[in-house]
Amino acid sequence: MFDREPNIDIVFRNGLKNMEVLPPADVWDNIPPMPVRPSRFRIITGIAAGVAALVSLTLLATWYIRSNTIGNTQTELILAGGELQAVTIDGNATLADAPLAEESARVIIMQAAPPQARALANEAVLSMPAEEPLPLLASADMPPSEEKNDESVTLSPDDITIITSGRLPGVEEGLKTVLTPGSGVTAGQRFMVGASVSPAMGLSPGGQDIRLSELMNSEKSRPSYSTGLTFGYKISNRLTIQSGIGLASIGQTISGVDVFAGLSGFYAVKSSYLYSVETAAGLILAGNTDLYLADSKDRVGTLIQGNAADPSKYQLTQVGDDIRQVFRYLELPLVLRYKVIDSKVGLNLSGGVAYGFLVDNMAYTGEGSDMITVGHTEGINPHNLSSQLGLGMEYNISKKISFNLEPVFRYYMTPLSDISGPLYKPYSVGVFSGFFFKF
Amino acid sequence: MHKEKDIISGCLSGSRRDQELLYRRYAPRLYAVCLQYAGNTEEARDVLQEGFIKIFENLSRFSHEGSFEGWMRRIIVNTALERYRNRYYLTRVDDIDDVTEPEADPENNDFAGLAAFDLLNMIMELPPKYRMVFNLYAIEGYSHKEIGEMVGISEGTSKSNLSRAREILQKKVMILTGVTRRLVNV
Numbered sequence: 001m002f003d004r005e006p007n008i009d010i011v012f013r014n015g016l017k018n019m020e021v022l023p024p025a026d027v028w029d030n031i032p033p034m035p036v037r038p039s040r041f042r043i044i045t046g047i048a049a050g051v052a053a054l055v056s057l058t059l060l061a062t063w064y065i066r067s068n069t070i071g072n073t074q075t076e077l078i079l080a081g082g083e084l085q086a087v088t089i090d091g092n093a094t095l096a097d098a099p100l101a102e103e104s105a106r107v108i109i110m111q112a113a114p115p116q117a118r119a120l121a122n123e124a125v126l127s128m129p130a131e132e133p134l135p136l137l138a139s140a141d142m143p144p145s146e147e148k149n150d151e152s153v154t155l156s157p158d159d160i161t162i163i164t165s166g167r168l169p170g171v172e173e174g175l176k177t178v179l180t181p182g183s184g185v186t187a188g189q190r191f192m193v194g195a196s197v198s199p200a201m202g203l204s205p206g207g208q209d210i211r212l213s214e215l216m217n218s219e220k221s222r223p224s225y226s227t228g229l230t231f232g233y234k235i236s237n238r239l240t241i242q243s244g245i246g247l248a249s250i251g252q253t254i255s256g257v258d259v260f261a262g263l264s265g266f267y268a269v270k271s272s273y274l275y276s277v278e279t280a281a282g283l284i285l286a287g288n289t290d291l292y293l294a295d296s297k298d299r300v301g302t303l304i305q306g307n308a309a310d311p312s313k314y315q316l317t318q319v320g321d322d323i324r325q326v327f328r329y330l331e332l333p334l335v336l337r338y339k340v341i342d343s344k345v346g347l348n349l350s351g352g353v354a355y356g357f358l359v360d361n362m363a364y365t366g367e368g369s370d371m372i373t374v375g376h377t378e379g380i381n382p383h384n385l386s387s388q389l390g391l392g393m394e395y396n397i398s399k400k401i402s403f404n405l406e407p408v409f410r411y412y413m414t415p416l417s418d419i420s421g422p423l424y425k426p427y428s429v430g431v432f433s434g435f436f437f438k439f
Numbered sequence: 440m441h442k443e444k445d446i447i448s449g450c451l452s453g454s455r456r457d458q459e460l461l462y463r464r465y466a467p468r469l470y471a472v473c474l475q476y477a478g479n480t481e482e483a484r485d486v487l488q489e490g491f492i493k494i495f496e497n498l499s500r501f502s503h504e505g506s507f508e509g510w511m512r513r514i515i516v517n518t519a520l521e522r523y524r525n526r527y528y529l530t531r532v533d534d535i536d537d538v539t540e541p542e543a544d545p546e547n548n549d550f551a552g553l554a555a556f557d558l559l560n561m562i563m564e565l566p567p568k569y570r571m572v573f574n575l576y577a578i579e580g581y582s583h584k585e586i587g588e589m590v591g592i593s594e595g596t597s598k599s600n601l602s603r604a605r606e607i608l609q610k611k612v613m614i615l616t617g618v619t620r621r622l623v624n625v
Contacts (some may be wrong), residue, residue: 008605009577015558016578020467021474024484028462031491033455214445243591298442 033326142314189400189438192232192240198408200430201223215280218297222324224250224428226331232436238339246333248356250426251326254279257295259323259365259374260316267304267311273375274300277363281325282417284363287375292316293323319372320365327380327416329356346394348406350432353413356384377417384414390432400439406432443507450498459589462491465508469515471559475574476519476568478563486522490515520589523571561611576601 097106203224228246235241257277275293277284277300286293292311293300304311335352358381363374392406411427446464449457465611466487473483473490501510562570571590575581576597581596582590590597 008609008612012558012562012573012608013578015555016471016475019471019555019559021471021559023466023470023473023487024480027466027484027488027491028459030488031458031462031495033453033458227474300482 014135050165080309114345144208157389190234191235192230192402192436192438194230194232194404194434194436195228196230196246196404196432196434197227198225198430198432200226200408200410200428206243215278215299218254218256218299219280220253220255221426222251222326223254224248224430226430228331228333230333230434230436231338234438235344238342240337240339242335242337242350242352243333246330246331246354247359248331249326249360249427250329251324252279252281253322253324254284254299255322255325256297257293258318259320259372260292260311261290261319261372262316263292263311263314266314267301274303277323278376279325279377280379281327282379284323284325284377285375286363288373291319291372291374293374319370323363323365323374326360326362326364327358327377328360328382330359331356333388339394346396348390348392348394348404350388350390350392350406350408352388354386356386358382379417381414381417384412384416386410386412386414392432400437402436402438404434405438408432444503447498447501447503447507450495458498465511466491469509469511472512472515473519475562475578476516476523476557476571478565478567478570482522482605486515486519489522490518493518516575520571521574524591557615561608561615564611565604565607569600569607572597572600573604573608590608 030328034409046338112310122217165249201221226246226248230244232240232242254277263274273285273287274289275286275291277286277293277295279299293302293316294311331354333352333354335350337348337350339346340349361376361380364371365374366372388408388410390406390408392404392408395403395405408430409427410430416426446457446461450461469490470483470487473486475478475554477483477486490511494511499582501507551581562573572586575586575589576583583601586592586597587594592600
């Protein structure tokens with residue numbers, strides 16, 4: 001046999017090394033988009049958005065349950081012979097089942113507001129005309145009222161039912177007089193309209209994406225804001241549903257990109273843009289072809305090929321060293337607002353969503369009169385959905401006018417851009433403030 | 440020019456643009472590997488498509504410590520191997536335990552002028568079982584023991600398949616180049 005052979009293995013190994021064959025063109029089309037595993041940040045913000053939605057639903061459910069259980073379990077204050085007694089009526093019993101003497105007055109009060117009710121009842125007792133003693137109907141003890149307040153107590157007519165019988169003709173009227181709310185909301189003030197502004201500081205998630213993190217190292221969120229008209233409807237004393245129309249603006253500054261003007265004097269343009277800048281929000285296409293863009297971080301791309309031109313050698317004028325991206329959305333919010341504390345200075349909890357339509361997508365450099373449009377950002381989603389959660393103060397300036405000041409956390413549930421991927425979902429922390437007129 | 444690391448992180452963030460960039464950059468080289476293992480363009484195309492789906496699905500597991508291309512190549516080879524195992528019933532041949540390995544002669548470059556495409560065609564024309572073992576042993580550098588475990592054959596079968604594959608390839612090379620003396624002692 002042969003003691004040596006040409007090593008066929010090496011011939012093939014070396015021969016095929018680095019060999020390339022173009023695959024059929026349609027293979028790529030049959031490869032589905034890569035599944036994205038959610039980062040820890042997305043999970044946390046997702047939970048926050050979920051909590052916001054849950055809070056809203058809980059508030060709505062609470063209101064619904066409360067509005068359907070009034071009368072099932074109630075405290076009955078019985079005015080008899082100028083004395084006040086209390087008795088609890090079972091949930092399934094009707095008012096007719098409750099013992100009632102011929103000469104007495106009953107004030108049926110929800111259990112949710114017993115302190116005020118007691119105070120009011122005492123007021124009623126005091127205002128009752130002196131009559132001959134009436135028999136007691138129940139022996140339950142009524143604790144002494146400490147919340148008695150001669151000035152004002154907030155209770156709506158929905159919360160209190162007055163039933164009279166017997167020989168106490170002046171009682172109901174007297175009670176009604178006493179029960180007239182001081183600063184509370186009357187049944188007529190169910191609607192509200194107002195103007196609001198929410199300055200905010202935008203923040204952007206980096207997550208585990210290395211490239212996004214690198215890009216965002218040289219990007220700084222610009223102060224964002226949203227303004228608009230808000231309309232509200234008071235579902236109950238504590239719960240209000242709000243909607244309206246607003247304009248929201250978010251943006252960022254990309255630093256380290258030098259912008260020079262005057263390129264069109266040296267280079268004949270054949271395309272709709274010459275330069276692009278990679279950003280976390282998407283690719284800026286510089287439609288202003290008079291501009292030459294340069295940076296040292298491998299973010300700027302150009303369509304100028306090879307030796308076709310070298311703008312760095314031209315006499316150009318620097319007009320900026322950063323680029324600002326601005327996106328404006330026309331927004332339709334839907335917010336539920338719950339009064340946690342209902343008084344002159346109240347505390348509100350709010351949660352809701354807003355659907356936005358992109359109305360402006362601009363990239364520029366310079367400020368004021370020196371502002372020069374660079375172009376636009378490619379691939380920005382024309383719609384977005386954001387959720388918000390807020391906890392803040394409501395100051396009732398008068399019966400009809402209130403002022404709100406409310407820190408709000410806002411999270412964009414849909415990605416800002418299709419191109420940069422689903423991880424780039426900005427969020428913001430701002431202060432919702434506005435005046436509301438109730439009618 | 441986009442950096443490999445940037446493309447990978449772009450893919451991980453879900454950027455379709457970066458996924459396409461990665462595909463365009465590496466698909467030609469990996470398609471050549473697919474052809475080596477598949478034997479025909481239809482099968483190679485399926486291996487490439489299936490392989491890239493696996494690459495994207497497992498991209499987060501790439502540790503950035505070794506060669507990225509090598510990592511992708513292993514996925515492609517495993518994909519081809521999986522399809523091969525499912526498709527072909529391996530006919531056992533007599534085990535040959537005493538096959539002597541030819542001595543490597545790196546300086547023997549008489550066939551270096553062969554076009555890569557000719558070499559690829561020769562491999563593609565091999566019967567599947569020979570092609571698989573030859574690729575795994577001669578090109579990828581696996582041992583017979585490893586090949587046996589990967590393909591589901593004995594070590595001896597792997598050796599005999601390799602021996603037969605080499606024999607066939609040598610004949611083809613000689614015919615193509617017209618060099619007959621290489622078949623005898625040099």
